[in-house]
Amino acid sequence: MNDPMQTDGLEGAQQSTDREQLAFIEFMLDVCHDEVDYITTALSRHQLRKSMAHAYRTNSQLTEAGITPETMPALLALLIQGSLPPAEFVTFTDLPRAAANDQLNRLLNLGIVVGPPSNFHRLRVGLPAWIALDLLPNFH
Known part of the structure; x- marks a missing residue:
């Protein structure tokens, strides 16, 4: 050759x-x-915060589920850290405990937050496609 x-x-x-x-x-x-x-x-903190704020303003599924803007800091902390104990998530909302737990249950029902069966003491991000599209626009 x-x-x-x-x-x-x-x-x-x-x-x-x-x-x-x-x-x-x-x-x-x-x-x-x-x-x-x-x-x-x-996935930068700045862009995640902007995308999350946009989703909270415009996503009808969040509104229809009764998700309040006070949960945004907790969800953002969960996205950035990867997992949180439920009590810490509740603290990030700055809501009264009962209201924060109600909001957490709503997020769990939507699948945005998940509590893995292997570890009930840690919450993780679920990110169904409908919310992931808001957080990661133009992702293919």
């Missing part, structure tokens, strides 16, 4: 295929970089 004396006329075709493969690899790397940039921006 490296012998310049042996040629079968396929060198040009092979070089063309190599260029096409490299172009495809470069394209896929560009796509990956774009996605990493998008996720890095979308």
Whole structure:
């Protein structure tokens, strides 16, 4: 293959295929970089706060479920930290305990917050598609 004396006329075709493969690899790397940039921006604290505020203002499922804006700091803390004890989640709402627990139950019923069966003492983010679309617009 490296012998310049042996040629079968396929060198040009092979070089063309190599260029096409490299172009495809470069394209896929560009796509990956774009996605990493998008996720890095979308999951920054500042952008998450903006997206969450927008969802609380505009998402009809939150409104219909009776989710109040006071739960936003708690949900944001849960998104950023990954998990929280229920008592800490309630504290982040700054609501009276009964009202905060009611709101937490509403979020659990919507599937936005989940309490994994393996650990009832920690809450996690559920993010059903309908709310994820608000938090990560244009994500494909």
